[in-house]
Amino acid sequence: xxxxxxxxxxxxxxxxxxxxxxxxxxxxxxxxxxxxxxxxxxxxxxxxxxxxxxxxxxxxxxxxxxxxxxxxxxxxxxxxxxxxxxxxxxxxxxxxxxxxxxxxxxxxxxxxxxxxxxxxxxxxxxxxxxxxxxxxxxxxxxxxxxxxxxxxxxxxxxxxxxxxxxxxxxxxxxxxxxxxxxxxxxxxxxxxxxxxxxxxxxxxxxxxxxxxxxxxxxxxxxxxxxxxxxxxxxxxxxxxxxxxxxxxxxxxxxxxxxxxxxxxxxxxxxxxxxxxxxxxxxxxxxxxxxxxxxxxxxxxxxxxxxxxx
Amino acid sequence: xxxxxxxxxxxxxxxxxxxxxxxxxxxxxxxxxxxxxxxxxxxxxxxxxxxxxxxxxxxxxxxxxxxxxxxxxxxxxxxxxxxxxxxxxxxxxxxxxxxxxxxxxxxxxxxxxxxxxxxxxxxxxxxxxxxxxxxxxxxxxxxxxxxxxxxxxxxxxxxxxxxxxxxxxxxxxxxxxxxxxxxxxxxxxxxxxxxxxxxxxxxxxxxxxxxxxxxxxxxxxxxxxxxxxxxxxxxxxxxxxxxxxxxxxxxxxxxxxxxxxxxxxxxxxxxxxxxxxxxxxxxxxxxxxxxxxxxxxxxxxxxxxxxxx
Numbered sequence: 286x287x288x289x290x291x292x293x294x295x296x297x298x299x300x301x302x303x304x305x306x307x308x309x310x311x312x313x314x315x316x317x318x319x320x321x322x323x324x325x326x327x328x329x330x331x332x333x334x335x336x337x338x339x340x341x342x343x344x345x346x347x348x349x350x351x352x353x354x355x356x357x358x359x360x361x362x363x364x365x366x367x368x369x370x371x372x373x374x375x376x377x378x379x380x381x382x383x384x385x386x387x388x389x390x391x392x393x394x395x396x397x398x399x400x401x402x403x404x405x406x407x408x409x410x411x412x413x414x415x416x417x418x419x420x421x422x423x424x425x426x427x428x429x430x431x432x433x434x435x436x437x438x439x440x441x442x443x444x445x446x447x448x449x450x451x452x453x454x455x456x457x458x459x460x461x462x463x464x465x466x467x468x469x470x471x472x473x474x475x476x477x478x479x480x481x482x483x484x485x486x487x488x489x490x491x492x493x494x495x496x497x498x499x500x501x502x503x504x505x506x507x508x509x510x511x512x513x514x515x516x517x518x519x520x521x522x523x524x525x526x527x528x529x530x531x532x533x534x535x536x537x538x539x540x541x542x543x544x545x546x547x548x549x550x551x552x553x554x555x556x557x558x559x560x561x562x563x564x565x566x567x568x569x570x571x572x573x574x575x576x577x578x579x580x581x582x583x584x585x586x587x588x589x590x591x592x593x594x
Numbered sequence: 595x596x597x598x599x600x601x602x603x604x605x606x607x608x609x610x611x612x613x614x615x616x617x618x619x620x621x622x623x624x625x626x627x628x629x630x631x632x633x634x635x636x637x638x639x640x641x642x643x644x645x646x647x648x649x650x651x652x653x654x655x656x657x658x659x660x661x662x663x664x665x666x667x668x669x670x671x672x673x674x675x676x677x678x679x680x681x682x683x684x685x686x687x688x689x690x691x692x693x694x695x696x697x698x699x700x701x702x703x704x705x706x707x708x709x710x711x712x713x714x715x716x717x718x719x720x721x722x723x724x725x726x727x728x729x730x731x732x733x734x735x736x737x738x739x740x741x742x743x744x745x746x747x748x749x750x751x752x753x754x755x756x757x758x759x760x761x762x763x764x765x766x767x768x769x770x771x772x773x774x775x776x777x778x779x780x781x782x783x784x785x786x787x788x789x790x791x792x793x794x795x796x797x798x799x800x801x802x803x804x805x806x807x808x809x810x811x812x813x814x815x816x817x818x819x820x821x822x823x824x825x826x827x828x829x830x831x832x833x834x835x836x837x838x839x840x841x842x843x844x845x846x847x848x849x850x851x852x853x854x855x856x857x858x859x860x861x862x863x864x865x866x867x868x869x870x871x872x873x874x875x876x877x878x879x880x881x882x883x884x885x886x887x888x889x890x891x892x893x894x895x896x897x898x899x900x901x902x903x
Contacts, residue, residue: 300699302699305616306697307614307615307616307690307697308695309698312700312702313699313700313701316701347656347660348656351656354656379699384617386617387617388614388619388620389618389619390609391621391622392625393623
């Protein structure tokens, strides 16, 4: 079983409108809802790959109930969300049917009380028993201390559970210092952490700061990994068109899936790159095209990086 | 007790954002939620005036539960909403803090099945017993027949309950033919019904089509009423600045309140005009400024119209 943590869970709502015009009134032609937040997205992809997954984080209010009702419909996903008094946030993606553009409105999320944060830490420590790996994903809701991920990384390491951290800014900086097994920053997050936009240099620097392995997601160029066993670049055979939303979460799912299946690093990177690419090309944001994924497993190129850091 | 009917109830959500830009991602700084739909707004104002009110219409899904939880917190408002399998719609008002402009996103509402529509009609007929007046307000959700209001008007008349109809388009046209006691169109709705933008002519024409009394809301110019007892114009003492959202619903509440208190027409029009004006000037959309309302009760001018139609 794999555990994913999403402290800022969300109900992701998508609206289709003819054309979004500020100051006008719009009739929404189509409404879709699904549970969201990065760890929830990772769990959905892992479950689609056949893994048993448990999701934890916070849930509250009417939106939290909808998130839980919808999670209950996903095979192989177990709900271990911790109840809070505030309401789970909504995110609204407004898709303009004329241009295809998406405008995003993100609620801030509930304020977590110190008692709720303590209750979560206890639940998390219990959930780590017998877990193959844990992923800590996304932003922190108001009220959770900025060092939250550092603490959760330490608890996982103390329990002997491999831990992947996927966040940004100060929570990432502090989390890295607690020595997570893997981090998966994108180019901007990596540059913010290390001060360098030169990916080879930055991945090495992030390892020196405490990360066991650094897998940088470089958009259409694929992944660059710096690990204890070596450094590799994984590249899709050709660029794909589509929506990059969720591609990073799919890459995390691929890394965890390969870790759970005891694959060597190059095969984990192949899986992660194939999933991310198949997510970009899927018609629904955050879903992946299974046929393309299976095809790409044979076509992603993984090459060892031999440049001296 | 006064009954208000809102077939397309809503959870009205207001988001504040720094500046709304299409294709960008926005952090919502403030989220407020309240039960909505025109009849629910009318009920809230009536309750604030001290009347006992029952609201009916449809409720469903997680949003319907929130609407009902929030209605339960309003003194003097009883919830007689009829459950349906679909989810109550959301409306989202995105307020741009830089310009003050509001961008509106309205979900279409649940599709009402024929069985749900039948169940509503039965519940409605039961609720009419012992009611002082009933208001039928707003648009029809998908699945409800376009002649719905005509049927509800006939049921009220058969029960001897005065009925006010506040809707637009074809539902208004058919509803008027069923002879409601009062309609309260705005200038556009009245012109769509009668073909005339000349208010005096149009109100008379709407009476000929079946409405017992026609109270046209003319924005800052106040109200124009054509009734069996005479014709009047009610005008606020001076134009007010503010948000006209909900002013029409407040006017309906004023008319019903005056009807329930057995006031003569000029006093009903004073009450309606004072409430509508105090709603425009209130800082929160749909609320009214009670001090200004009480002040305006002494200052609204009601003059008899003596022009031949």
